[in-house]
Amino acid sequence: MSPARLAAALVVAAFAAPVAAAADRPNIVYLLADDLGNADVGWRGGDAKTPRLDKLAEGGAKLDQFYVLPLCSPTRAALLTGRYPIRYGLQLSVVRPWASYGLPVDERTLPQALKEAGYQTAVCGKWHLGHNDPKYLPTRRGFDRQYGCFNGAIDYFTHKRGDGLDWHRDDKALEEDGYATDLIGREAARLVRGRDKAKPLFLYVPFTAPHDPHQVPDDYKKPYARFPEPRRSYLGMVAAMDAAVGRVVDALDAEGIRGDTLILFSSDNGGNVPGKVSDNGKLRAGKGTLYEGGVRVPAIANWPGKVRPGTVVDQPVHVTDWYPTLLKLGGAKLDQPLPLDGHDVWPVISDGRKSPRQEVLLNTTPAAGAIRVGDWKLVLNGARAQKEAGGADEAPAKAAALPPEKMGPESTELFDLAADPGEQTNLAAKHPDKVAELKAKLAGYAKAAAPPRYEGAPAPGFKPPKVWGQPD
Numbered sequence: 001m002s003p004a005r006l007a008a009a010l011v012v013a014a015f016a017a018p019v020a021a022a023a024d025r026p027n028i029v030y031l032l033a034d035d036l037g038n039a040d041v042g043w044r045g046g047d048a049k050t051p052r053l054d055k056l057a058e059g060g061a062k063l064d065q066f067y068v069l070p071l072c073s074p075t076r077a078a079l080l081t082g083r084y085p086i087r088y089g090l091q092l093s094v095v096r097p098w099a100s101y102g103l104p105v106d107e108r109t110l111p112q113a114l115k116e117a118g119y120q121t122a123v124c125g126k127w128h129l130g131h132n133d134p135k136y137l138p139t140r141r142g143f144d145r146q147y148g149c150f151n152g153a154i155d156y157f158t159h160k161r162g163d164g165l166d167w168h169r170d171d172k173a174l175e176e177d178g179y180a181t182d183l184i185g186r187e188a189a190r191l192v193r194g195r196d197k198a199k200p201l202f203l204y205v206p207f208t209a210p211h212d213p214h215q216v217p218d219d220y221k222k223p224y225a226r227f228p229e230p231r232r233s234y235l236g237m238v239a240a241m242d243a244a245v246g247r248v249v250d251a252l253d254a255e256g257i258r259g260d261t262l263i264l265f266s267s268d269n270g271g272n273v274p275g276k277v278s279d280n281g282k283l284r285a286g287k288g289t290l291y292e293g294g295v296r297v298p299a300i301a302n303w304p305g306k307v308r309p310g311t312v313v314d315q316p317v318h319v320t321d322w323y324p325t326l327l328k329l330g331g332a333k334l335d336q337p338l339p340l341d342g343h344d345v346w347p348v349i350s351d352g353r354k355s356p357r358q359e360v361l362l363n364t365t366p367a368a369g370a371i372r373v374g375d376w377k378l379v380l381n382g383a384r385a386q387k388e389a390g391g392a393d394e395a396p397a398k399a400a401a402l403p404p405e406k407m408g409p410e411s412t413e414l415f416d417l418a419a420d421p422g423e424q425t426n427l428a429a430k431h432p433d434k435v436a437e438l439k440a441k442l443a444g445y446a447k448a449a450a451p452p453r454y455e456g457a458p459a460p461g462f463k464p465p466k467v468w469g470q471p472d
Helices: 003-016 051-058 072-081 110-116 180-193 218-224 231-254 319-330 346-351 382-387 389-401 432-448
Strands: 027-033 061-063 120-126 145-149 201-206 261-267 299-302 311-313 359-364 369-373 376-380 412-416
Touching: 027 072, 027 231, 027 319, 051 231, 051 261, 051 299, 072 110, 072 319, 110 120, 110 201, 110 319, 120 180, 145 180, 180 201, 180 231, 218 231, 231 261, 261 319, 311 346, 319 346, 359 432, 369 432, 376 432, 382 389, 412 432
Parallel strands: 027 201, 027 261, 061 311, 120 145, 120 201
Antiparallel strands: 061 299, 261 299, 359 369, 369 376, 376 412
């Protein structure tokens, strides 16, 4: 080869080379619970028995100030894009079964970016980011393999949403027997064992549990007989999810790749109907609200040899932060047309450095909004969403649709989360300058937000299909 050609080849190779050497790139397993209460895990003193999750927590980092969105679909979108859902209109509600929209196709997703860097990618569980147009399905959004459901709130035994089957492999209908949580755990373990050993693996496991309907085999809920329903079944569902997590970890161990695997775990939002179903501990309110009980959730990062056992990260981390963090660890390109809201937080987790994230947009909708800057948190009209939280999946949308005479008085709340994580003392009257500062920041986000997408009812003529995600 001539010197000129050699030089050109070296330039091309350098441009194409991943940021991280192949040997240093971890397998990545993201385990996502659905509606898990902040205090409903063993390592937080909860009632549910979660030995497998507890072991991951003690053997890695507990993220004590981990933030998500108040609802399922917005959090999933934020995780897979590294961008706040206000950027593309998914800030208001979940994607309903009849919705014609989904995660916009111009968003570069986490699996797409990792796939570009040589990863094999799979999703095993609940999608909830659009299914009524093939372009929104998981295998069109960067996943090589798919297994599970497209909607939320499916029946755990029949795998139906309403009268339509919602169980799929590689985006095609699948009829099989079994309890959904068990099936998800088994399939995820199978994907670990059957992976292409020449490539690193990105495995996204968004469980349906412990989201309602509260269904679980009797063996899982027998230890919780002293609790009334629906909490008894809910705790059994958490235990079943923990067992499924164990199957995945056991598969990693059996394959000899546990030390090469970063395991992440979190809930997608706070526990629903706290006090009756879930337990968010001392945090205020729950799912569908902008208070800490709705957006601050249990989270773990575990990677043997890379994350010190017993680490506690007591600094803000947001779900959008995983996108740039994982892309950098995986050697994927970070440059893209759409700007990111996430930050690389790996030095925070692995080395105890100060978090680059000092500002967290918790959400902004036409009815309410919240932002955290440092330890200060501003909540505007938080009671409106809380008023509607009995139907938590639709709480922000219902609050936004309330007529003025039913909205109640506008409210401004300011909390010092360092001293008052339970948000019991409103300091707005004592710190008007801080209120003005945070209101201006929140208004900036609201001004830049895309119009929210929401289809609260089916369009005229919509007919539920026999199989969701497939035309009849």
